[in-house]
Amino acid sequence: MSERIKELEDRTRFEPAQVEPQIVERWLASGLFHPEPEGEASENYAIAIPPPNVTGSLHMGHALNCSVQDTLIRYNRMKSSSTGRTKWILGTDHAGIATQAQVEKALLAEGLNRHELGREKFVERVWEWQAHYGGTIVEQFKRLGASCDYSEERFTLDQGYARAVMQVFVRLYEKGWIYRDRYIVNWDPGSRSAISDLEVEERRETDTLYSIRYDVEGGASVTIATVRPETMLGDTAVAVHPGDERYRSLVGRKAILPLVGRHLPIIADDYVKMDFGTGQLKVTPAHDPNDFEIGSRHELDQISVIGEDGRMTAEAGERFAGLTVMEAREAVVAALEREGRIVAREDYEHEVPYSHRSGQRIEPLISLQWFMSMDELARPAITAVREGQVRIVPENHQRVYLDWMENIRPWCISRQLWWGHRLPVYYCETCGHVTVALSAPEACSECAGHVRQEADVLDTWFSSALWPFATLGWPQATPELKAFYPTNVLSTARDILFLWVARMIMMGIELTGEAPFSDVYIHSVIQAPDGRRMSKSLGTGIDPLQEIDRHGADAVRFGLLAMSSTQDVRYSAEKVQQGQALANKLFNATRFALVRIDASLGSGRAAAVEAQPLPRTVEDRWILSRLTGILADTAARIERYDFSHAALGLYDFVYGELCDWYLEMVKQRLPDLAGTDSEDDGRQELAATLLYVLRETVAMAHPLIPFVTEELWRYLDDTGELLAGCPYPRAREDLLDPQAETELARTIEAVTLVRGWRDSVGARAGQFVTARLCADGYELTGLLLARLARLQLLPEDQRSHALDPVDRSPVNGVASGAGGGEPSAAAPTAVASVPIPGGTVEVLSEEGLDLGAAERRRKAAKQKLLAEIERVEGKLERPGFVEKAPAAVVEGERERLARLRAELEVL
RNA sequence: GGACGCGUAGCUCAGUGGGAGAGCGCUCGCUUCACACGCGAGAGGUCGCAGGUUCGAAACCCGCCGCGUCCACCA
Numbered sequence: 001m002s003e004r005i006k007e008l009e010d011r012t013r014f015e016p017a018q019v020e021p022q023i024v025e026r027w028l029a030s031g032l033f034h035p036e037p038e039g040e041a042s043e044n045y046a047i048a049i050p051p052p053n054v055t056g057s058l059h060m061g062h063a064l065n066c067s068v069q070d071t072l073i074r075y076n077r078m079k080s081s082s083t084g085r086t087k088w089i090l091g092t093d094h095a096g097i098a099t100q101a102q103v104e105k106a107l108l109a110e111g112l113n114r115h116e117l118g119r120e121k122f123v124e125r126v127w128e129w130q131a132h133y134g135g136t137i138v139e140q141f142k143r144l145g146a147s148c149d150y151s152e153e154r155f156t157l158d159q160g161y162a163r164a165v166m167q168v169f170v171r172l173y174e175k176g177w178i179y180r181d182r183y184i185v186n187w188d189p190g191s192r193s194a195i196s197d198l199e200v201e202e203r204r205e206t207d208t209l210y211s212i213r214y215d216v217e218g219g220a221s222v223t224i225a226t227v228r229p230e231t232m233l234g235d236t237a238v239a240v241h242p243g244d245e246r247y248r249s250l251v252g253r254k255a256i257l258p259l260v261g262r263h264l265p266i267i268a269d270d271y272v273k274m275d276f277g278t279g280q281l282k283v284t285p286a287h288d289p290n291d292f293e294i295g296s297r298h299e300l301d302q303i304s305v306i307g308e309d310g311r312m313t314a315e316a317g318e319r320f321a322g323l324t325v326m327e328a329r330e331a332v333v334a335a336l337e338r339e340g341r342i343v344a345r346e347d348y349e350h351e352v353p354y355s356h357r358s359g360q361r362i363e364p365l366i367s368l369q370w371f372m373s374m375d376e377l378a379r380p381a382i383t384a385v386r387e388g389q390v391r392i393v394p395e396n397h398q399r400v401y402l403d404w405m406e407n408i409r410p411w412c413i414s415r416q417l418w419w420g421h422r423l424p425v426y427y428c429e430t431c432g433h434v435t436v437a438l439s440a441p442e443a444c445s446e447c448a449g450h451v452r453q454e455a456d457v458l459d460t461w462f463s464s465a466l467w468p469f470a471t472l473g474w475p476q477a478t479p480e481l482k483a484f485y486p487t488n489v490l491s492t493a494r495d496i497l498f499l500w501v502a503r504m505i506m507m508g509i510e511l512t513g514e515a516p517f518s519d520v521y522i523h524s525v526i527q528a529p530d531g532r533r534m535s536k537s538l539g540t541g542i543d544p545l546q547e548i549d550r551h552g553a554d555a556v557r558f559g560l561l562a563m564s565s566t567q568d569v570r571y572s573a574e575k576v577q578q579g580q581a582l583a584n585k586l587f588n589a590t591r592f593a594l595v596r597i598d599a600s601l602g603s604g605r606a607a608a609v610e611a612q613p614l615p616r617t618v619e620d621r622w623i624l625s626r627l628t629g630i631l632a633d634t635a636a637r638i639e640r641y642d643f644s645h646a647a648l649g650l651y652d653f654v655y656g657e658l659c660d661w662y663l664e665m666v667k668q669r670l671p672d673l674a675g676t677d678s679e680d681d682g683r684q685e686l687a688a689t690l691l692y693v694l695r696e697t698v699a700m701a702h703p704l705i706p707f708v709t710e711e712l713w714r715y716l717d718d719t720g721e722l723l724a725g726c727p728y729p730r731a732r733e734d735l736l737d738p739q740a741e742t743e744l745a746r747t748i749e750a751v752t753l754v755r756g757w758r759d760s761v762g763a764r765a766g767q768f769v770t771a772r773l774c775a776d777g778y779e780l781t782g783l784l785l786a787r788l789a790r791l792q793l794l795p796e797d798q799r800s801h802a803l804d805p806v807d808r809s810p811v812n813g814v815a816s817g818a819g820g821g822e823p824s825a826a827a828p829t830a831v832a833s834v835p836i837p838g839g840t841v842e843v844l845s846e847e848g849l850d851l852g853a854a855e856r857r858r859k860a861a862k863q864k865l866l867a868e869i870e871r872v873e874g875k876l877e878r879p880g881f882v883e884k885a886p887a888a889v890v891e892g893e894r895e896r897l898a899r900l901r902a903e904l905e906v907l
Numbered sequence: 908g909g910a911c912g913c914g915u916a917g918c919u920c921a922g923u924g925g926g927a928g929a930g931c932g933c934u935c936g937c938u939u940c941a942c943a944c945g946c947g948a949g950a951g952g953u954c955g956c957a958g959g960u961u962c963g964a965a966a967c968c969c970g971c972c973g974c975g976u977c978c979a980c981c982a
Contacts, residue, residue, distance in 0.1 A: 290980045567912040574931040592941030759948045880962030
C-alpha cells in the first residue's frame with residue numbers, strides 16, 4: 001500500500017481546522033489567484049469585490065457574498081483554465097464617516113477631540129489606525145477560501161486611486177455637472193456633516209402634534225399644526241391651498257408670528273393638503289425640505305434658527321439661542337402656553353429621519369454644499385439596463401432600479417469630514433475666484449491672491465463609484481484594464497443598489513464608455529434565525545468566523561449558499577451542518593474507495609486513475625448516467641446564479657445516489673487485501689469507473705466546497721496539481737443511459753419496500769430472509785436486490801434468472817447457495833409475499849418473524865391501495881377528463897391504475 | 908402611501924397545473940469490514956384565509972390576513 005493512501009486510511013473524519021490553513025497556504029503559493037493581464041476582457045472573467053470598510057470585520061453578509069463570488073470565480077477559473085484568465089479584484093474602502101467616527105471615539109477615550117489635534121495630525125492618526133486595525137477583513141476572506149487576487153490589493157485612498165478620483169471631479173466640473181449651491185440638506189449633527197438622501201433612515205416614532213394659533217393682522221387667526229414647535233421661530237409664511245374656499249379671504253394678508261412678532265405673508269400653494277388638520281400650514285424654508293421648495297416658489301426669506309452644532313442660533317432670538325433643539329422645543333411650548341396659543345395637543349405617529357451613519361436625528365438645514373446633477377449621467381445608465389447590456393438578477397430588481405433612476409435627484413457629494421478625498425477646489429482669499437484643478441494653483445489666476453483649498457471631502461460613494469476601473473489603473477490604459485474591464489458580474493446585497501451599483505454604472509459609462517459589468521447579481525439578505533435583522537446592536541448577529549471554527553469553511557459556504565434561495569432568508573444552522581456532513585461524507589467515500597482500490601490493485605492503481613470509465617454492470621452504467629446529469633445541472637445552476645439548488649443538488653447526488661446506493665452496490669466488487677488474487681476479475685475496470693466518478697464529483701463540487709475537495713485531490717490525482725487550477729468537468733452525453741436509470745430506479749424502490757417489510761416483521765438487522773423472487777425486470781439487478789435487502793434467494797420459480805455469469809457469480813455467492821445447495825423436491829410454500837415493482841418477493845421462512853405484524857401491515861397496505869385505486873378511478877371517470885386532458889396524461893393514469901390493480905392482486 | 912419577497916411536516920425551506928418532498932428534530936432498529944458529523948425503517952401536512960379560471964389548483968388570477976425588506980417630502 002502506498003504511503004499516501006496509508007496515511008489517509010487512519011483519518012476517519014474530515015477535520016477542517018487542521019487542513020484548511022495548509023490549503024490556503026498552497027493556494028496562495030501557487031500563484032493561481034493572480035492572473036497575468038493578458039488577452040481581452042471578452043475572453044477573460046473578472047469580478048470586482050465590493051470593497052469592505054478597511055477597519056471592518058467579516059459579517060454574515062460578507063460571508064455570503066464571498067461564497068457567491070468565489071463559487072463563480074472558481075467555476076470560471078476551472079472552466080476556462082486553458083482559454084482565459086480569471087481575476088477577482090480585491091481591495092478595501094476608506095469609508096469616510098465610519099472610519100473617522102471610530103478614530104474619534106478612540107481619541108475621546110484619551111480625552112482628545114479632532115479639533116484639538118488639528119486636521120493634519122488627525123488624518124495621520126487615521127492612517128495609523130488603519131495600519132493597525134485595517135486589513136483584518138482580508139485575512140478573514142482567506143479563511144473562507146475566497147480566491148481573490150491578494151497580490152494586488154487596492155485601497156480607495158491609494159495615490160493612484162486618488163488621482164483617478166480627482167480627475168473625475170475636474171472632468172465633471174468642467175462639464176458643468178458638479179456645482180456649488182446653498183440648498184437644504186440632511187444635516188447629521190453626529191458627524192457634523194451633510195449626508196445624502198440614501199444615508200437617511202426613517203424610524204416610526206410618536207411625538208406630540210401641537211396646534212398653535214397665530215393672529216392675523218386686522219383680526220381673525222390661523223391655526224397651524226406641528227410636531228416641531230421650535231422651528232416656528234424660523235417661519236416666514238403661512239400657506240393654504242389655492243382652491244380652499246374657507247381661506248380665500250386670508251390670502252395676501254399677514255399673520256403675526258407669536259413670540260417673535262414677525263409678520264408672515266399668507267400665501268396659496270398646491271402643496272398644502274386641505275384635509276389635513278385645519279388646512280393651514282406654517283412654512284419654515286430653512287428647516288424643512290418641503291417648505292424650502294415652497295419658499296423658492298414664493299421667494300420667501302430663509303431664516304436659519306438651528307445651527308450645524310444642533311443648537312439654536314442667534315436668529316432664534318435671545319431667549320432661545322444656544323439651547324439644544326429639544327430644550328428649545330420645551331421652552332417654545334412653555335412660552336406659547338403662557339400666551340394661551342396652544343389650541344390642542346395630541347399623540348402623533350410619524351416617520352422621523354435619522355442618520356444611518358451616526359444614529360443621530362437629522363436636522364434639515366440650509367448649507368453651502370457641492371452637488372452633482374445626475375440627469376445626464378442617468379440617461380445612458382437607464383438605457384443600458386433597459387436594453388439588457390446590464391442584466392439585473394433576479395429580474396424584479398430591474399424595475400426598482402429603473403424607478404429610482406428615472407426620478408433621480410442631485411447628489412450632495414461634499415462631506416464636512418477630514419478623512420477622505422479633499423475636493424480639488426481652491427478659493428482665492430482675496431477675490432473669491434474658484435479654481436478647480438488637479439493640483440493647487442500657485443496663486444489666484446484672476447488677482448494673484450492667496451488660494452485656499454476647500455476643506456470638505458467627497459462622499460465615500462463618489463470614490464467607490466469608480467471601483468471596477470480605478471482599481472485596474474484607469475485613467476491610464478493599463479494592460480490590466482484591457483484584460484479585465486468591463487468585469488463580468490457584480491454581486492451585492494440590494495441595500496446598496498442605488499448607493500453604489502447605480503452610480504458605478506453611471507460613472508462607468510460616462511468615463512470609460514462601457515458599463516462596468518454585464519450582470520448584477522443581488523443576493524439574499526440573511527436574517528437572524530428569529531426573522532429579525534441580523535445586527536450587532538440588536539444582539540442578533542452570528543459571527544461567521546465562529547461558525548467556520550465550529551463547522552469548517554466548506555460547511556459555512558455550503559450552508560449560506562443552500563439557504564439563500566429568496567429575497568430574505570433566515571439563518572439556518574441546519575444547512576451549515578448539512579454542509580459539514582457533506583464534506584465529511586465525500587471525504588469518507590473517497591477514502592474508502594482509494595484504500596480499497598489501493599489494497600486491491602497495488603501499483604495498478606495509477607493506471608486506473610488515468611483510465612476512462614469502463615462500465616461492466618448496470619449499476620456502473622447507472623452511476624455514470626446520473627453523474628452526467630448532475631454535472632450538467634450543477635454547471636447550469638451556477639451559471640444562472642441558482643446557488644441554493646447547485647448546493648442542494650450536489651448533496652442529494654453524493655448522499656442519495658453515490659454513497660447510499662452506488663458504493664453499497666459495488667462494495668463487494670472491491671475486495672480487501674486479504675481476499676485478492678491476481679486474476680483479472682473486473683477490479684481494474686471497476687476501479688477505473690469508481691475513480692472517474694469520484695474525480696468528476698470532487699472537481700464539480702470544488703467551486704462550492706473548495707477545501708475538502710482540494711484535500712481529496714491530493715489523493716485522487718498523482719500529478720501534484722492543485723484542483724483549483726484544473727479544468728471543470730464536462731457532462732458527457734455518451735454516458736447517459738436511460739435504460740440503466742429505469743432499472744435502478746425500480747430496484748431501489750424494491751429494496752426499500754422489502755426493507756420496510758423486514759422492519760415491520762422484526763427481522764434482525766443482519767438476518768438473511770429466505771425468499772423467492774417472482775418478478776420481471778430484475779435480470780440484471782436481482783442479486784443487488786438480494787444483497788441490499790438481505791434476502792437469500794431460492795432459484796426455483798425465479799423469473800429473473802438471466803444473470804450475467806461473468807459479472808455476478810464470483811462476486812455474490814448468494815445466488816446459488818441459498819438453501820445450502822439442497823433445494824427440496826417440492827418448492828416451499830410462501831408464508832408472506834411482498835409486492836415490489838413488477839412482481840413480488842415470496843418469503844419462504846418464518847423463522848423469528850412476527851407474521852402477525854406482517855399481516856397487519858398487509859391489511860394496512862391494502863386499505864391504502866384501495867383508496868388510491870378509488871382516487872384514480874374517480875379521476876378517470878370525471879366528466880371531461882378523458883376528452884380534455886392531454887392523451888399522455890390520460891394514458892399515464894390508466895397505466896397507473898393497471899399497476900395498482902396488479903399490486904392489489906398480489907396482496 | 909408605493910414596490911418587492913415570504914406564509915407547505917415541530918423548525919428551516921424545496922416543489923409552481925395532473926401521484927405532497929428534503930435537511931434538522933422526533934420514534935423504532937442497527938458498534939453491518941468508508942463515515943455514529945454514520946446506516947436502515949417510520950410517524951408527522953384541511954400546502955395562511957376566502958373567491959375565481961380549469962376536466963383538474965399547493966401551484967395561475969383577484970381579494971383579504973400575517974411576517975419581512977426597500978423606496979417615498981403630508982405638517
